[in-house]
Amino acid sequence: VIAAMLGAEEFGIGTASLLALGCLMVRQCHSNTCPVGVCTQDEDLRARFGGFPDHVVNLMTFLAQDVREILSGLGAASLEDVIGRSDLLAQVSRGSESLDDLDLSLIMSRADAVERPARSTRSQRNEVTPSLDEQIITDAAPAFDRGEKMQLDYGVKNTDRTVGTRTSSEIVTRFGPDGLGEDHLTLRLRGSAGQSLGAFAARGLRIELDGDANDYVGKGLSGATLIVRPYGGSSPANEAHAIIGNTCLYGATSGRLFAAGRAGQRFAVRNSGAETVVEGCGTNGCEYMTGGTAVILGPVGDNFAAGMTGGDAFVYDPDRRLDARLNPETVLAFDLEGEAEQRCLALIEAHAKATGSVVAARLLAAWEAERGYFVHLRGEEVVKRERVRLTPANESRSA
Structure with a gap:
């Protein structure tokens, strides 16, 4: 009051x-x-x-x-x-001069009620502006009405935000969260996508972008597959550049993200179930991660895996720079071997197939030599709980 x-x-x-x-x-x-x-x-x-x-x-x-x-x-x-x-x-007086100096x-004091009414007279709601998803939902009527499998092609620009989000709402409303088959509706996009491409994207949706995307790609990803690759194809000239922005895959619960380029800062923060492959990321990557799998095929920024308590992170580290970037308070590092190696390899193969990545192709071509440069990171509490017996990579790397 x-x-x-x-x-x-x-x-x-x-x-x-x-x-x-x-x-x-x-x-x-x-x-x-x-x-x-x-x-x-x-x-x-x-x-x-x-x-x-x-x-x-x-x-x-x-x-x-x-x-x-x-x-x-x-x-x-x-x-x-x-x-x-x-x-x-x-x-009200506090009862003491030392407490009454404020x-x-x-x-x-009140402003003139005539010139400035006490209650705001502004409209409290802005109507949602038309978006690309409105066109997508209209064009995808056969998929929604008759369950047909479809592919739709569009150009995008950076004012096209949250592409796929309202479409996902339509999918869940009509079919439920798991009622549509994987990759049932495919969106082929070209250009520079605005913020939040595929945010909260649901199972059944597949988004392939030839170009680049702004921040929040796959935020809250909920089962969809997102693929981002350079326009014209992956090449050594673009492998060192960012292709998606900051805070991508934030809070993702399921689904996949493949990006043939680097991600910005705070990549996969609070990821709890999604699988992803990117070719490098900025500071605070995989922060507070509790589940899912992240494969990083390039350099990472400072404070990597800070507060990571679950899931798996595989980092390609040929220059042995990870030790200086890693926040070791909650994670343990292991050599890549056994079932973990197979999962990492399968994701890199899927990444190469989806994006045409030259980085992935180079690693796969010399896997026996390159596999030794990968570091497998897991949450310390998960390792203790599962009683997994692996050889800590910290010892062999320092030796």
């Missing part, structure tokens, strides 16, 4: 809702070790979660009741009536 009197029209109560569900504010959400199971993908910890919807319902009910009682005492019929009414507030009169 006080915030409303000072002019607030919206109120953030999300943290209070979490507390009602049992959150203890331990502040280790990023570590996958939430002791009450609110923010974790560890099944043992999730079993501790004791929250119920009724807890949030009760919170909101009592909050509304309290606000009504306060408003009633002020003679106001609704919260709208007190927005901007700072004249109803008075500064003058709040300026924030409690």
Whole structure:
């Protein structure tokens, strides 16, 4: 109510809702070790979660009741009536000269209500502008209405944002999250895609981009396949350049991303299930990763794998620079061997097939020699839990 009197029209109560569900504010959400199971993908910890919807319902009910009682005492019929009414507030003395040196009169003064109304008169909603997905959904009617397998071709520019996201919503609405077969609807794109290409893209969708893309490619990826390759094909001239922007594959849960070039900073942060191959990434790659598989065929930036508690990362490190870039607090490094090698090799082969990558082709052509330059990274807690016996690469590399 006080915030409303000072002019607030919206109120953030999300943290209070979490507390009602049992959150203890331990502040280790990023570590996958939430002791009450609110923010974790560890099944043992999730079993501790004791929250119920009724807890949030009760919170909101009592909050509304309290606000009504306060408003009633002020003679106001609704919260709208007190927005901007700072004249109803008075500064209270703390009872000591040393505590009364803060003058709040300026924030409690009111502007002329005629020239500046206390309540905002602006429209609070902007209509969603037309997007490429509207055309895609129209063109893909045979896939949606009759279940036909389709391929559609479009040109894109950097103002075409979230391509594939609304299409994915249509897929899930009509078929459910797993109701459409893999790569059922293929979008062939050419150009420079705007932000969030394939964000939250669902299973059944395949997006192939010949060109490059901005930030957030595959954010929240949910089962789709995303392929980004240089226009005109991969070549040694472009293998050292970024082809996708920052914060790609953030929070992905499933699906695949193949990019024949480097990614920007914070690549695959909080990835919990997607598989990906890129040819290098910037700082904070694979940060807080809890699942999935990332194959990095080029250099990585500082603080790689910081807070990574699950999943697998395979880094090609012929110059042995990873030790200086790696954040070792939660991860262990191993040599590439056994079943892990087969998974890594299979992903590189899939990457080569999907993108025509010259980097992947070069590595595959001399695999027996190049395999020794890969480092396999796993979350320390996962290794302990699975009791995996592997030879730490730290020792052999340092020797």
